[in-house]
Amino acid sequence: MSIWKNEKFWCVVGGAVGSAIAKKILKAPKTREYAVKGLAHGMKFTADAKATFQDMKDEAADICNDAKKEAGK
Amino acid sequence: MRTKIVYDKPGRIRFRAGAYAFEPEHESRIHKACVANSYVKNAIVHSENGGILIEYESGFREQLIEFIQKLNPATLPDGEPDAAYQLQALDSKFKNKLAFMLARRYLFKWFVPLPVRTAIHIYKGLKYVMKGLDILSQGKLTVEVLDGAAIGASILQKNYNSAGTIMFLLNVSSLLEEYTKARTRTALTASLAVKVDTVWIVKDGVDVQMHLQDVKEGDLVRIRSGAMIPVDGTVIEGDAFVNEATMTGESRAVHKSAGKSVFAGTILDEGSIVVSVRAVNGNTKIQKIIELIDQSEDLKASIQSKAERLADGIVPYSFLGFGLTLLLTRNVTKAVSILMVDYSCAIKLSTPISVISALREAADHDITVKGGKYLEEFALADTIIFDKTGTLTKAEPKLERVIPFEGRSEEEVLRIAACIEEHFPHSMARAIVRGAFDREIDHEEEHADVQYIVAHGIATTLNGERAVIGSKHFVIEDELVSVGDSEQRRIDELAGAASVIYLAIGGKLAGVLCISDPPRDEAAEAIHMLRKRGIKHVAMITGDSQKAAERTAQLLGIDTFFAQVLPEDKHRYVEKMKAEGHRVIMVGDGINDAPALAAANVSVALSDASDIARETADVTLRSEDLRDLAELKDLSSQLMDKIQANYHFIVTFNTALLAAGFFGILAPSTSALLHNLSTMGICAKSMMPLKQHAPTKRN
Numbered sequence: 035m036s037i038w039k040n041e042k043f044w045c046v047v048g049g050a051v052g053s054a055i056a057k058k059i060l061k062a063p064k065t066r067e068y069a070v071k072g073l074a075h076g077m078k079f080t081a082d083a084k085a086t087f088q089d090m091k092d093e094a095a096d097i098c099n100d101a102k103k104e105a106g107k
Numbered sequence: 108m109r110t111k112i113v114y115d116k117p118g119r120i121r122f123r124a125g126a127y128a129f130e131p132e133h134e135s136r137i138h139k140a141c142v143a144n145s146y147v148k149n150a151i152v153h154s155e156n157g158g159i160l161i162e163y164e165s166g167f168r169e170q171l172i173e174f175i176q177k178l179n180p181a182t183l184p185d186g187e188p189d190a191a192y193q194l195q196a197l198d199s200k201f202k203n204k205l206a207f208m209l210a211r212r213y214l215f216k217w218f219v220p221l222p223v224r225t226a227i228h229i230y231k232g233l234k235y236v237m238k239g240l241d242i243l244s245q246g247k248l249t250v251e252v253l254d255g256a257a258i259g260a261s262i263l264q265k266n267y268n269s270a271g272t273i274m275f276l277l278n279v280s281s282l283l284e285e286y287t288k289a290r291t292r293t294a295l296t297a298s299l300a301v302k303v304d305t306v307w308i309v310k311d312g313v314d315v316q317m318h319l320q321d322v323k324e325g326d327l328v329r330i331r332s333g334a335m336i337p338v339d340g341t342v343i344e345g346d347a348f349v350n351e352a353t354m355t356g357e358s359r360a361v362h363k364s365a366g367k368s369v370f371a372g373t374i375l376d377e378g379s380i381v382v383s384v385r386a387v388n389g390n391t392k393i394q395k396i397i398e399l400i401d402q403s404e405d406l407k408a409s410i411q412s413k414a415e416r417l418a419d420g421i422v423p424y425s426f427l428g429f430g431l432t433l434l435l436t437r438n439v440t441k442a443v444s445i446l447m448v449d450y451s452c453a454i455k456l457s458t459p460i461s462v463i464s465a466l467r468e469a470a471d472h473d474i475t476v477k478g479g480k481y482l483e484e485f486a487l488a489d490t491i492i493f494d495k496t497g498t499l500t501k502a503e504p505k506l507e508r509v510i511p512f513e514g515r516s517e518e519e520v521l522r523i524a525a526c527i528e529e530h531f532p533h534s535m536a537r538a539i540v541r542g543a544f545d546r547e548i549d550h551e552e553e554h555a556d557v558q559y560i561v562a563h564g565i566a567t568t569l570n571g572e573r574a575v576i577g578s579k580h581f582v583i584e585d586e587l588v589s590v591g592d593s594e595q596r597r598i599d600e601l602a603g604a605a606s607v608i609y610l611a612i613g614g615k616l617a618g619v620l621c622i623s624d625p626p627r628d629e630a631a632e633a634i635h636m637l638r639k640r641g642i643k644h645v646a647m648i649t650g651d652s653q654k655a656a657e658r659t660a661q662l663l664g665i666d667t668f669f670a671q672v673l674p675e676d677k678h679r680y681v682e683k684m685k686a687e688g689h690r691v692i693m694v695g696d697g698i699n700d701a702p703a704l705a706a707a708n709v710s711v712a713l714s715d716a717s718d719i720a721r722e723t724a725d726v727t728l729r730s731e732d733l734r735d736l737a738e739l740k741d742l743s744s745q746l747m748d749k750i751q752a753n754y755h756f757i758v759t760f761n762t763a764l765l766a767a768g769f770f771g772i773l774a775p776s777t778s779a780l781l782h783n784l785s786t787m788g789i790c791a792k793s794m795m796p797l798k799q800h801a802p803t804k805r806n
Contacts, residue, residue, distance in 0.1 A: 081126055081127070081155075082126065084126075084155040084156075084203070085125070085126035085155050085156040085157075086156075087155075087203070087206065088153050088155040088156040088158060089123075089156050089158075091202075092113070092114075092121060092123075092153075092156070092158055092160070093113075093114075095160075096114045096121065099116075099119065100116070103116075
């Protein structure tokens with residue numbers, strides 16, 4: 035049987051080509067740029083979420099404080 | 108700093124500068140700068156949203172706003188954050204972490220597609236399984252093996268949600284444990300670090316007293332017998348035996364002479380040295396103690412060690428239960444629910460959390476306990492022995508009278524006595540120095556190097572003659588100074604029930620100093636409170652005369668007293684009581700009490716005790732109030748009750764879950780959820796304060 039008709043052979047070739055392309059993509063400056071951008075967005079999102087959560091906690095604490103004062107009158 | 112006011116009510120204002128306005132490391136600086144203003148009562152700073160909440164005295168609003176506007180976090184001086192801020196930061200970090208964990212769990216559950224979720228559960232679950240296998244390969248069968256088995260079994264049964272729930276709850280439990288430990292460590296550090304020490308610096312050949320915080324590298328510090336070495340450094344002159352047990356764990360005294368290194372936190376047993384400062388390291392001792400509390404197996408309450416052993420001991424039975432259930436029911440689901448429920452992790456987690464929370468609570472009450480073991484001993488004790496002078500009696504004994512002999516004047520006797528005594532940290536010595544100060548008597552250093560004869564007195568050379576000061580036993584019997592009948596009559600007549608300190612120069616009695624030592628105001632009440640809390644026997648040991656001891660015992664309602672006890676014999680009385688089957692608490696303050704403190708089941712030193720007593724004692728009180736002993740007795744008894752109650756709850760609840768699993772009433776995932784929720788609940792309950800009321804600060 036000709037090697038060209040062997041399915042496994044093409045799988046190996048496909049895998050090797052796929053790895054080479056994947057390596058190229060991973061090392062490409064554009065990929066790095068997108069990854070950095072993505073990470074930065076993620077970090078900003080986390081920081082913003084933390085700030086929003088802290089704002090909410092602060093406001094809740096203020097409302098609770100007012101309620102306590104009111105009840106104590 | 109550019110901020111906007113988001114909340115403004117009288118006495119409370121909240122500024123917000125927004126995220127990125129300052130870095131997390133600036134929080135403590137801003138907090139410190141805010142509370143430094145006299146009108147600021149409290150400040151809470153969050154870098155996440157740039158928030159600053161300030162509670163202040165009314166009438167200072169405008170001033171405060173101006174202060175915040177001018178505040179520049181980047182230019183604020185750096186420094187160690189104070190304990191209040193550290194505790195606040197810890198609380199806030201814990202709450203945020205918990206909220207983050209909850210949010211992540213539910214977002215993950217709602218938005219991540221099932222195949223991805225399954226893959227992640229398997230990946231994370233395998234870590235637990237690998238850890239369990241690793242421990243199993245070492246021949247151990249611990250809680251980690253059980254956790255790994257429970258998670259592994261859930262994954263094998265394709266019950267990924269159960270596996271996820273177990274892992275999540277295990278994470279929450281370990282977060283709780285970590286938080287309690289960190290909080291306790293911070294509270295203990297704060298409680299131990301407050302004492303401001305003074306040291307003697309040699310400057311141009313003269314000894315000058317200075318605060319430890321003002322000591323710089325290269326300064327020469329003189330250290331004498333019985334004192335704790337406050338710095339790391341090199342010996343420049345003198346010879347001494349230093350007990351380095353706090354550093355090396357070995358209590359044999361090490362000889363130190365010129366050129367040798369000495370370390371902060373070690374105790375100078377005998378001799379006198381001058382040390383060139385290499386590093387002022389006031390925290391060495393504190394860190395040591397905290398590490399000990401944290402790590403030492405010896406310091407763990409036996410109930411805690413027992414709980415930990417029990418927890419691991421139960422694990423094989425869980426596996427046995429699993430096997431039996433599988434054999435009897437042929438139902439894997441029912442068998443797995445046995446693995447989901449076990450007694451061990453709740454017991455293993457809740458007991459140390461309870462102990463460590465009690466240690467923290469004690470610290471909040473101004474009581475430092477150096478290990479869970481001592482809380483347990485305190486709870487079990489039925490006998491308390493007090494040292495009299497400086498412990499049961501006022502912390503500030505008063506010089507009542509000076510009786511001069513040999514044609515000397517009162518002023519001369521007091522001047523010499525104060526000059527010799529001022530180097531030593533004992534309440535009697537302080538009374539003499541204060542007596543001279545009150546009478547405006549200046550005492551310049553006239554004597555040669557002083558030698559401290561532990562618990563007896565002090566010897567030195569004054570104008571070429573040997574001068575000794577101390578107890579009657581020391582001066583009359585050891586130093587063979589003779590006292591004539593007429594002199595003795597005069598002393599008996601004028602001293603009354605006061606304690607008498609003898610001063611002899613050149614082998615002749617130069618004078619005596621009468622020091623009245625009235626009991627502390629709260630002593631009788633403290634003893635009454637202790638009796639009500641299960642102390643059956645109250646005793647007192649003193650080197651004082653029979654007359655003085657009897658009077659104090661009568662005033663305070665003490666059952667037994669031992670008078671005229673030689674310092675080296677004090678511990679014999681403690682050992683005698685222990686041999687009679689009593690569990691003994693010893694409370695003392697002086698260098699001479701150290702052996703007795705070490706001999707007791709649990710020992711307590713007061714805040715103004717000598718360094719060596721504080722070092723030896725298992726418990727130190729910071730408030731100088733004997734009623735804190737009753738407070739500690741309460742706390743320790745409540746801790747034991749809580750551990751017992753937790754234990755009963757854990758056994759009852761989990762047995763019910765096991766039965767429900769065995770009979771197929773509960774699915775394994777429900778069992779796992781209920782089991783882990785109950786574990787978390789019991790851990791959270793263990794963190795709750797034992798005493799309902801806030802610590803009362805007494806003046």
